[in-house]
Amino acid sequence: MQKKSTASILMGAAFLMATSAIGPGFLTQTTVFTQSLLASFGFVILISIIIDIGAQMNIWRIIAISEKRAQDIANDVLPGLGYFLAALIVAGGLAFNIGNIAGAGLGVNVLFGWSTEMGALLSGIIAIGIFLVREAGKAMDRFAQIMGFVMIALTVYVMFTAQPPVGEAVVKTFVPDKIDLLAIVTLVGGTVGGYITFAGGHRLLDAGIKGKESLPEVTKSAVSAIGIASIMRIFLFLAALGIVAQGLAIDPANPPASVFKLAAGNVGYKIFGVVMWAAAVTSVVGAAYTSVSFIQTLSKTVDKYHKWTIVAFIAISTLVFVIIGRPVKILVLVGSLNGLILPIALGVMLIAAYRPKIVGDYKQPLSMTIFGVVIVIAMAIMGGYSLVNGIPQLFK
Secondary structure (H helix, E strand, O other): OHHHHHHHHHHHHHHHHHHHHOOHHHHHHHHHHHHHHHHHHHHHHHHHHHHHHHHHHHHHHHHHHHOOOHHHHHHHHOOOHHHHHHHHHHHHHHHHHHHHHHHHHHHHHHHHOOOHHHHHHHHHHHHHHHHHOOOHHHHHHHHHHHHHHHHHHHHHHHHHHHOOOHHHHHHHHHOOOOOOHHHHHHHHHHHHOOOHHHHHHHHHHHOOOOOHHHHHHHHHHHHHHHHHHHHHHHHHHHHHHHHHHOOOOOOOOOHHHHHHHHHHHHHHHHHHHHHHHHHHHHHHHHHHHHHHHHHHOOOHHHHHOHHHHHHHHHHHHHHHHHHHOOOHHHHHHHHHHHHHHHHHHHHHHHHHOOOHHHHOOOOOOHHHHHHHHHHHHHHHHHHHHHHHHHHHHHOO
16 A cells, blocks of 8 residues: 555656646747648757656755755855855746736636636636645645646647658658757756756655655656656657648747647647646646745744645745736746746755755765756756846836
């Protein structure tokens, strides 16, 4: 029974991270890049998966071995750094949750024709409801798993109706016509950027899966999480590629909706509504849970009322969207800051891996350290580029 329970928690953590990554932005980015890079986008997906796994395994393993959340590890590395990291995560999580709520509202609008605001309000209430049940952790795990399976199954159906050139996609994945570095960084940021990479690691910690003896399970869960998100990305890429290969025009106003509609008509459009809603609401749940987990150990009040803090986090995101819409300038700034979270967080974890006070007698594999350092440098350069280009847009 215990083994079954542990397996369920590991799978729940993997799906929480994966469905947190699969949000409205994920759907749009995948479609837009497929349109511009065609079959060569397969190479971008392949490289981003490798980078994602490297980042994810390092971070989840250090959280498990230290038996501490990321912000506490950061404070142990350098006093005050944990507060800075928590501030970045919470600000990013709140801003992007406004976008996620908007995506959920759009999904409801596609399905039932109700206003986006009404759809957002109902979606916010459903997300809050998950955290009000007695065993909120189990409810969150189960919700993420069900929605994950629904999204993948529906996208597979649309992919088959789009009839993509699979052979060409396989070849260009390994021998691309062109390589787009910005696309790689965008995909990595969208899959393991900001709060997302910590969602599963913190969930496993909360569920008691920690310590050296749990490392094989933690590693497996981390890789599974990237695998789930990547399966969704690949199927969506193939669906979009099928549409582009047929010479059909994708509507720039809503690229993913256009792909689903062109592939399977009005049924496809309704399927898009379900996928968009599932992607958005699971991202709302993941962002709220993970963001609050970053301030839980830094504030006794938040720790005592953490469930209600999560509820408030979702309620604020929902009301901001319903009342004033998406604050575009805030999203631009926080989006730029979000690009810096992964290199900072991963850099801190790599330093922590060599501090016996934090990890005890754990020996970090050299290959994982080298892999992690390469990711930190690459993402820091691109994150800095994103920030420099993001700030001037605030003053236009």
